[in-house]
Amino acid sequence: MSSHQTEYDRKRIEIRTKLSARLNERMARVAVARQATDVKRLDAEGTLLAKASSEAQKAAVDEYIAALNDAMRARRSAADAAVASYRAALDAEIQAREGLVKSALDIFLTDGDFAISQAKADCASGTAKPLDIRINYIAHMNSARSKMVNSIKSIESRKDALLLLINARKADIAEAVTSFTSATETARINLRNTLGM
Template sequence: MKSKIFKIVTAGTLALGLLTPVLALAEDSSTPTRNRVKTDLRVKVEKVNFCTRFTESEDKLHGGLSEKSDELSKKRVERDVFRVKKVGERQTKLSEKRSDLDVNRTESYAKLDARAMTDAQKVAIATFKEKVNTAVAVRRLAVDEAMSAFLTGVDQIKTAHRALIDGIVSTYKTAMDVAIAQAKSDCAAGVSAETVKNTLRTATQSAKET
């Protein structure tokens, strides 16, 4: 009986000894497989997470650009209203000043007329008043034309500046749209997250510097 048990134990030990290298080899060969699975899973998760974050960032980016555009339009309207107000105030002051000068000049004319005793004096005063009135009219016309030219020049500079800004903004938006579309396409095509991020980062930097 003992002999039979000994044989069974011996056979089991021998079998276990033979299986141990095989099991060890199987364990060693399965380790890289598990590592590869973990690596592939991590890469997929990173790509999915990046693309998800990218989609969320895209919405924020478009929202931010829209807000900036609205703020720019609002500022322009405010500046236009302020400018029109200031020009109107200056024009009102100028008109009031001219009106006061006209009153003073009329009073001066009346005093001169009162001192004219002869026809020659009256003719001389009339000639003087005509020349003064002509000079005043010429001067006022020159001032009005100068002011008009100045305001026209300001409008032209403003229009050119706004066109330049609008062009820069439009170019930036277009470049960002292209970069975003490329990133979305890369995400859908299974391009690595690192490559997508680097490509998007480069395109974004280029858009800012353009």
């Protein structure tokens, strides 16, 4: 029965490795997208500064660029904090689930070992009929299996906790985007008023 434990550990490590690879890939895509956005933003800032003809206009453009950069940094840091918080909570939830599954599997293996040792002891004693030994063994194994199945079913109900984590992350990111949009719109209005557009 220890081969089942080894198989479980191997699969768990494989799943963890795949999850880590997906998260790293996603972070790399975010970094590339942010770099591309930064390049476009710098080009737009250069174009805007080139269009400013007077010192007052250049000061207004510099103020606009500073406000835009501050809003962008705030949005990125809020999004990064939301993602980091989500990942930490997700990791804790995964570890809790793995612990519960391992516990259920350990109990099943212990009960299975007990059923085997009980059957061997009954056979060695020679007092019980082979059919009775078989019936007792099957009853012990069915009991162990049903305990494990019930434990795993209770673990599966933890998916609601994951939905709460996902919704909290989405709400935090949406709030960061809303704040960013509001700050950039305010900066844009101030720039237009200063430039008289």
